[in-house]
Amino acid sequence: MNKMDYIIGIDGGGTKTVGMLTTAIGKELVRTQAGPSNYHVVGTEQTKKVLNEIIRKLTENVDNTTLDSIRFCLGMAGLGREEDRNIIGQMCDEIGIGKKRILTHDAHIALVGGIGKQTGVIVISGTGSIVYGIDQYGQDARAGGWGYLLGDEGSGYDIGIKGLQAVARSADKREPPTELTRFMLNRLELNNPSDLIRWTHAANRDEIAELSKVVFDAVETGDKKAETILDQSLIKIT
C-alpha cells in the first residue's frame, strides 16, 4: 500500500472522541476511542493529550508512514470559529498532524457523514443540541450548539433537567402531581424528591441526559407533564 493511502477521521465531542483509520477509498482499518476533546471545556492540554492518544492507537500497526503523509479530518466540538481553528491548527502542528488536514466542527462531519452529501440540514439532539446546514453555494448556518448552560434546547440534557425540575415543582405543590416523580425516584433509587438535590449536584451531564429516557417512559403512561416537556423540546429544536 502506498504511504499516501491512509485517511484518519476524528470525531471529537464533549463526552468522547472517536478516531478511525481508513484506506483512501474509505475501508475501515482501525477504530478507537478516548475521552472528551472539546478544548473549551477540557482545555488545550487535555485535548492535545486525547488527540495524541487517538493517533498513536490508530497508527501503531502502520509501518513506513509518517503522520505528515496521512490525510486528516478533525471534526471537533468547540471548533466553530477561525480563532478555534488557529488554536487547534497549532496543536496539530505540535503533534505532527500533516498539512493535508481539514479542521471543522462536529456538526459538519455529522451532516456530511449522516447524509453522505455536502449540502443539507442536520438536527442533532444528543446530550447537547444543534441545528446545522449548508446550502448549494457552500454557505452554512447554525442555531444552537451553545452548550448546556446557554442553550442545548431540546437536547437529552435539556429534557432530563426539565423532568427533574418538574418533580421539584410538583413536590413544592406549585404544579399538579406527575408520574415523573415516581419514575425518576425509581430510576435513581431515591426515596424523596429532596434526595434529587444531592444526586443532581454529583451527577455529570451524561447522567442527566440519560434521564430524558425517563421522560419518554412517563409519556407512555399518558403523563401530561412529560408530554408537555417533549412537545416543548420538539418546538425548540425544529
Place this chain on the structure above:
Amino acid sequence: MNKMDYIIGIDGGGTKTVGMLTTAIGKELVRTQAGPSNYHVVGTEQTKKVLNEIIRKLTENVDNTTLDSIRFCLGMAGLGREEDRNIIGQMCDEIGIGKKRILTHDAHIALVGGIGKQTGVIVISGTGSIVYGIDQYGQDARAGGWGYLLGDEGSGYDIGIKGLQAVARSADKREPPTELTRFMLNRLELNNPSDLIRWTHAANRDEIAELSKVVFDAVETGDKKAETILDQSLIKIT
C-alpha cells in the same frame, strides 16, 4: 462574665459562611467569615473544616470557656431535613459543639433574623432562591431552595443565565436583537456572543448571578427582552 453567657450564631451558605459570637443579650463580640458550608455541595469534610475554622476564630480570645458551654445556632444551606440534621449533629459532636444547639436551615434564620419574629414569610432571591414561612402554630412550609440546576427560579443565578441565553438566541437570529448582547459583552470584555461559551464554562455560580445586574441595566434602556426576563422572574418567585 459567666461562662454560660456566650452565643454563637452561624449562617452557612453555598457561597460563604458567617459566624458571630455575642453575649447572652445579643451584643456582638466577634464576627468572622469562611468558605461555603452546604455539605451537599462541598461534602462533609469541607463543611466540618469550615465550621472548625469559624469556631476557632470566634473563640480564640475567649478565656475559660468550653465549646460545650456556649449556646449555638447553626442555620445552614442543605440542612432542611431530619437526615441532614443527624449528619450535621454528628459533625457538631465530633467538633465539640455543645448540647445547647439549634440546627436549622439558612432560610429559617433569615426569616427570624430579618423580621425579628418567629412567624412570617420570607422571599429570598440571592444567588439562589427560596420562599419560606412559619405560621402561628409553628407549622412551616417552603417552595424552592432546590439549587441552581433543579430550581432557584427568580434568583440572581436564574436571571443571569436567562440573560445569557437571550444573547445566544438573538445571535442565532431565533429572537430579535437585544441590548443584552452589548451589555453582556461589555461587562465581560468579550468580542462575540460565541465567546460566552468559553466564559460560561469557566464561570462559577456567583459570577453568573452577578450578571443579573446587567439584566437590570438593560431594562433601564427599555430593552423588551430584559423586561420579560425580570417579569417572569417576579412571577416565579411570588
